[in-house]
Amino acid sequence: MDPALRNSDVADAELAQAAARGDPDAFGQLIDRHGLAARRAARAILRDADDADDAVQEGMLAAWRAIDRYDPARPFRPWLMRIVVNAALDARRRSRVRRAEPIVDSLESGGLSPDRRAEAALLRERIHAGLASLPERQRVALVLFDGEGWGHAEIAAALGVPEGTVRSYVFHARRAMRRALGNLAEGMK
Amino acid sequence: MTSSPFDNQPNEVLGRMLREELTGSEPEAFLRRLRGVVTEAGTRTQWDVLAGWARPRVMAAAIAAALLLWFGSWFASTTSANEAGVMVASMPAHTVLSPQPPPVDEIMSALMERR
Numbered sequence: 515m516d517p518a519l520r521n522s523d524v525a526d527a528e529l530a531q532a533a534a535r536g537d538p539d540a541f542g543q544l545i546d547r548h549g550l551a552a553r554r555a556a557r558a559i560l561r562d563a564d565d566a567d568d569a570v571q572e573g574m575l576a577a578w579r580a581i582d583r584y585d586p587a588r589p590f591r592p593w594l595m596r597i598v599v600n601a602a603l604d605a606r607r608r609s610r611v612r613r614a615e616p617i618v619d620s621l622e623s624g625g626l627s628p629d630r631r632a633e634a635a636l637l638r639e640r641i642h643a644g645l646a647s648l649p650e651r652q653r654v655a656l657v658l659f660d661g662e663g664w665g666h667a668e669i670a671a672a673l674g675v676p677e678g679t680v681r682s683y684v685f686h687a688r689r690a691m692r693r694a695l696g697n698l699a700e701g702m703k
Numbered sequence: 704m705t706s707s708p709f710d711n712q713p714n715e716v717l718g719r720m721l722r723e724e725l726t727g728s729e730p731e732a733f734l735r736r737l738r739g740v741v742t743e744a745g746t747r748t749q750w751d752v753l754a755g756w757a758r759p760r761v762m763a764a765a766i767a768a769a770l771l772l773w774f775g776s777w778f779a780s781t782t783s784a785n786e787a788g789v790m791v792a793s794m795p796a797h798t799v800l801s802p803q804p805p806p807v808d809e810i811m812s813a814l815m816e817r818r
Contacts, residue, residue, distance in 0.1 A: 541741055542742070549734045553733060554721070566727075567727075574740070574741060578744065579744075638724065656721070657721055660714050660718040661721035661725070662718075
């Protein structure tokens with residue numbers, strides 16, 4: 515990899531262009547930057563940790579193979595996220611099984627008092643219930659907006675919907691999450 | 704999560720909760736695995752790069768060939784239509800206008816005249 519591209523200030527588009535010239539390390543750097551956001555978006559859709567990781571892997575491979583079709587004049591991360599989201603939606607359609615088990619390997623609760631641990635478990639349960647009550651695209655919009663700090667326009671590009679639709683997704687998703695979290699939401703400032 | 708759903712700014716508290724819920728275990732290992740998969744799945748060879756570069760040119764050549772083929776067939780059909788026109792023109796008018804097929808000797812003589 516060109517040492518100049520190791521700088522964290524290098525734009526995604528430059529790394530993508532280097533990847534299109536056949537540099538896998540440049541693409542690796544893009545994975546480092548966006549891999550976890552992609553994982554969170556895939557988990558918001560699939561709700562099963564292994565299926566979500568498989569979908570991200572599939573999406574990243576597809577992006578790597580199609581990297582020469584990426585237009586550097588456009589932002590990179592919505593392009594990448596759209597591929598990953600589509601891979602997750604495809605996986606969801608293929609499985610047609612909505613698993614009931616929550617994703618349980620997060621929200622550290624070790625070292626907490628029994629009261630705090632119970633509260634953390636309740637919070638996790640309610641977040642899970644809130645997310646489960648949302649349609650897939652609302653979940654992704656919420657995760658990208660509040661979880662990743664993306665703007666409406668970028669989310670719209672990633673989901674292939676108008677910006678106004680994203681605003682509506684976020685609004686409805688937040689309202690549902692607020693309902694699901696109840697009093698826990700109020701006490702968490 | 705004390706802000707209104709109407710807010711146009713990300714909600715930090717909700718954002719943190721979502722990240723904690725969805726990030727999953729061993730994020731570094733996950734990223735390492737992804738990088739490994741991409742590397743294993745095939746370093747893009749020079750041929751792949753060349754193929755990507757050549758794709759638009761191959762498309763252009765295919766379109767040019769299709770246009771050439773279409774123009775050639777159009778030209779051939781126009782020429783044969785003209786020839787049929789010449790043949791009809793060299794026959795006596797009553798054989799063309801008559802509902803009955805013309806006698807064979809009149810057709811033969813029209814063809815001979817063309818030569």
